[in-house]
Amino acid sequence: MELINKANKYFMETYAQLPVVLVKGNGSTVYDTKGNSYIDFTSGVGVNSLGYGDTEWIKAVEEQSKSxxxxxxxxxxxxxxxxxxxxxxxxxxxxxxxxxxxxxxxxxxxxxxxxxxxxxxxxxxxxxxxxxxxxxxxxxxxxxxxxxxxxxxxxxxxxxxxxxxxxxxxxxxxxxxxxxxxxxxxxxxxxxxxxxxxxxxxxxxxxxxxxxxxxxxxxxxxxxxxxxxxxxxxxxxxxxxxxxxxxxxxxxxxxxxxxxxxxxxxxxxxxxxxxxxxxxxxxxxxxxxxxxxxxxCNKAFMDSVITKGDIIKGFLKNKCNTILEVRGKGLMIGIQIQGNAAKIQKEALSNGLLVLTAGPDVIRLLPPLIINEGELVKGLEILCQVIDK
Missing domain, CATH: 3.40.640.10 (Type I PLP-dependent aspartate aminotransferase-like (Major domain))
Incomplete structure (x- = not known):
């Protein structure tokens, strides 16, 4: 809490931030200062398209920053x-x-x-x-x-x-x-x-x-x-x-x-x-x-994004009992729920999953485009448990 208290002392109050301090990531998983891991279904609000630690990206950025x-x-x-x-x-x-x-x-x-x-x-x-x-x-x-x-x-x-x-x-x-x-x-x-x-x-x-x-x-x-x-x-x-x-x-x-x-x-x-x-x-x-x-920019990569989007929709349809609607394309998914989206977001966090909201009753998923099927299913299992709780 010391770091969070310090942040709250010095930051302007523009964000309703969640109570974790993230320090590193690997693939589609991020870690906080306590060593807790979280499957990331947010990718920094759609920013971290290649997830965390992509070696080619790191090399290119590192070499350019040196020159x-x-x-x-x-x-x-x-x-x-x-x-x-x-x-x-x-x-x-x-x-x-x-x-x-x-x-x-x-x-x-x-x-x-x-x-x-x-x-x-x-x-x-x-x-x-x-x-x-x-x-x-x-x-x-x-x-x-x-x-x-x-x-x-x-x-x-x-x-x-x-x-x-x-x-x-x-x-x-x-x-x-x-x-x-x-x-x-x-x-x-x-x-x-x-x-x-x-x-x-x-x-x-x-x-x-x-x-x-x-x-x-x-x-x-x-x-x-x-x-x-x-x-x-x-x-x-x-x-x-x-x-x-x-x-x-x-x-x-x-x-x-x-x-x-x-x-x-x-x-x-x-x-x-x-x-x-x-x-x-x-x-x-x-x-x-x-x-x-x-x-x-290649068909195989794009096809994998569509496939993973289909996995999300199929899993939610078959495993979640209280969802009203699932919409979106690829790895940009909105889940209309009966409850409070912000509450679901906090409960997902406490269970090791990061999700976004898009209004009071919509959970938004924007995973890294490179997320693998195992991480995807594991995160969806957590999400359905929280939603149906």
Whole structure:
């Protein structure tokens, strides 16, 4: 308790932290200061895609940190150039801008979409439609983009220019579409909003309508991208072609990084001085991200993520008696329960399992993509015992 008391003395009270101090990890297991082990179904909220202790990732990061840890974007650096090529080619996009977080990536996407519209149509075409229950970040602008009323307090004035529509309700989208809309921003699966997948037909109709009206389509892939759903991006399940894609979290498996990808239409919208990021294209983070993409961007790896997602769904369906619904894709799973999700989370912790929540009655699972079947089943056994208790 001494370390926790010290943390509570010095940290701002922004997190309702659980009472463990984690010190190391191996594979999909983490350990606290007392030597207790925990199967990790959180991966740092989807960040540690390769789990803990991946030797190739460690080698790449270590070697890069020895040669060049940071350099200004006034200059080029080799790992970021290599990462840009690999990302753009695998995503079938045109160009990339690197940032250091998901919120910053979404800020960049908003600016890019608005500048495209400003250059072509003038300043009165600037509003962006987002979805209710969405989550796009913690900055003032990305909070404003977030379609959850509970976040729209305290920090006034929020950035203007966002409208919220109900996910999977096409009529609501059409009713809010007017001449002032420049972009639509969606998550393929709403993670923080309850792990709610979009419907393929809805996405198809929205994207088609945007194409008719030259409205920029943005997919926020911060949480469901980089193989999390069994495909490189969540929107790949819909055969959609966005104009802008934002990524972060799992891209560098533990190092801060974000990115904005755009297609050819928007590839020359930003000019020197329009945008920037001090830590964007950091060489060490880029080196880590290159290892992640080398491992994730192959069919066998992606297929294993889908298989493990099917194992989770099948186990919960057959072994848990009190679950209301299981939803999601790959290793991004939401479990609707009858009880209190925060209570389940704490009880799982005391039994050696780390899980997340996504609202008052949803347990969220985001295991490392490399988790093996044995760890998966062992963790699910703990979870079902706690839920059915």
């Amino acid at each position: 060049l840890s940071h350099i200004s974007n006034i200059f080029y650096n080799l790992p970021s150039i290599q990462l840009a090529e690999k990302l753009v080619d695998n995503a079938c996009m045109s160009r990339v801008f690197f940032s250091n977080s998901g919120a910053e990536a979404n800020e960049g996407a908003i600016k890019l979409a608005r500048k495209y519209s400003f250059d072509k149509y003038g300043k009165d075409r600037s509003s962006i439609i987002t979805l209710k229950q969405s989550f796009h970040g913690r900055t003032v602008t990305t909070l404003s983009a977030t379609g959850q009323e509970k976040y729209h307090n305290y920090f006034f004035p929020f950035t203007d220019g966002f409208k919220y529509v109900t996910a999977n309700a096409y009529d609501d989208f059409i009713n809010n579409l007017d001449s002032g809309v420049c972009a639509v921003m969606m998550e393929a699966i709403q993670g923080e909003g309850g792990v709610i997948p979009l419907e393929a037909d809805y996405v198809k109709k929205v994207v088609a309508k945007c194409r008719e009206n030259d409205i920029v389509v943005i997919f926020d892939e911060i949480q469901c991208g980089i193989g999390r759903t069994g495909l490189l991006f969540g929107y790949n399940h819909f055969d959609a072609e966005p104009d802008i894609v934002t990524i972060a979290k799992g891209l560098a498996s533990g190092l801060p990084i974000g990115a904005v990808l755009c297609n050819e239409k928007l590839s020359k919208v930003f000019k020197p001085g329009d945008h920037g990021s001090t830590f964007g294209a950091n060489p060490v983070a880029s080196a880590g991200a290159l290892v992640v993409l080398d491992k994730v």
